[in-house]
Amino acid sequence: MMLVAENLPYYQTPSDDYAAEKCTVFVHRPEADNYPVFVYFHGGGLEGGGRGEGDPFIERMLAEGFGVVTAEYRLSPKAKYPQYNDDAAAAVAWTLEHIAEYGGDPTKLFVTGHSAGGYLAAIVCLDDHRLAKFGHHIDEITASLPVSGQMLTHFTIRKDKGLPFEQATIDEAAPLFYAHDVKMPMFLLVGGDDMAARVEENALMAAIRKANGHDVELLVVPGRDHGTIKEHYASKDDPAAAGILAFVRRYL
Numbered sequence: 001m002m003l004v005a006e007n008l009p010y011y012q013t014p015s016d017d018y019a020a021e022k023c024t025v026f027v028h029r030p031e032a033d034n035y036p037v038f039v040y041f042h043g044g045g046l047e048g049g050g051r052g053e054g055d056p057f058i059e060r061m062l063a064e065g066f067g068v069v070t071a072e073y074r075l076s077p078k079a080k081y082p083q084y085n086d087d088a089a090a091a092v093a094w095t096l097e098h099i100a101e102y103g104g105d106p107t108k109l110f111v112t113g114h115s116a117g118g119y120l121a122a123i124v125c126l127d128d129h130r131l132a133k134f135g136h137h138i139d140e141i142t143a144s145l146p147v148s149g150q151m152l153t154h155f156t157i158r159k160d161k162g163l164p165f166e167q168a169t170i171d172e173a174a175p176l177f178y179a180h181d182v183k184m185p186m187f188l189l190v191g192g193d194d195m196a197a198r199v200e201e202n203a204l205m206a207a208i209r210k211a212n213g214h215d216v217e218l219l220v221v222p223g224r225d226h227g228t229i230k231e232h233y234a235s236k237d238d239p240a241a242a243g244i245l246a247f248v249r250r251y252l
Contacts, residue, residue: 003028004102010071010087010094018078023087025094026051027102028058028068036108036142036252037067039095043115043148046084046156047076056233057112060241066248067104069095073120081160081173085130088120092141093134110248111144114230116156118149119175122186122205126178142251143185145244148194148226151175151201168197176201179208185215187247189240191224198226219243 005027014020029035038061042049051070058068071091074083096106113121124130125144131137153161153169163169170176186209188202199220206218221229221240232238 008094008098010091018074019087022072022074023090024072025091026070027099028062028070029102029104030062030065030067032065033103034105035065035067035103036110036248037069037095037099037104037106038110038112038145039069039071039092039121041071041073041088041091041111041113041117041120043113043117044075046116046119046154049075049116056231057114060233060238064245067099067102069099076156076160081157082130084116084120084157085123085127085173086133088124089130090134092124092131093136096136096140106140108142108252109140110142110251112147112244113149114147115149115226116154118146119151119154120149122146122149122151122175123173125184125186126175126182127172128182138182138184141184143187143248145187145189145247146175146202147189147240148191148198148229149175149188149202150198151179151205176205176208179205180212183214185247185251186217187244188216188218189229189243190218190220191226191229192220192222193225194229195226217243217247 007024073087099106111121128138153174157173190199190202206216209216233241
């Protein structure tokens, strides 16, 4: 179980120096070949944060036989919408094209992330024209597993669009915009004490998808907040990790 590749660019020709600096992936793999793989996006409001070596998600999933590709992406204010979403799609496309070189199985690819990364994990799996820009289709993704992600248009993207921070928006940048008609399996994970309206946004996503016959599961973990929802993955009795693993194993 190890980090086998780092700072790999996922754009063949980065558009500028900032893209060359930020748009990279890190590949962590278990011992056995042909492993299923997660693409993982970090949180930080699309304005900060970064991949974390030793992250409990990486530790737990490697121990369970999964690979994890952690992806960096451009951040506000140096970047603007739709660059965050395009970067996420490009990182997924890179993984589909290259993970077999590191022993992984590209036909068993799951996309996840926390907070802003949860938003990206949802939107890249639902807004098909993003992935299509890089020659792929969302049908190549096995499932989406956003953690504490906004299902509305992300508040930083609302700022980019000149909209008020407080204005709840569902437009083409919102995962909820695509909730009814995209068949992507989804596992939605939030803490019972998460940020204001975060549980309700995810519950609405789950309800719409269920009403339209899509495979969706919502897990609200009591007593967890926006940060602690992801801090205990390494514990064998963590309900958040158990829920993730039970869902993805249905597709292996």
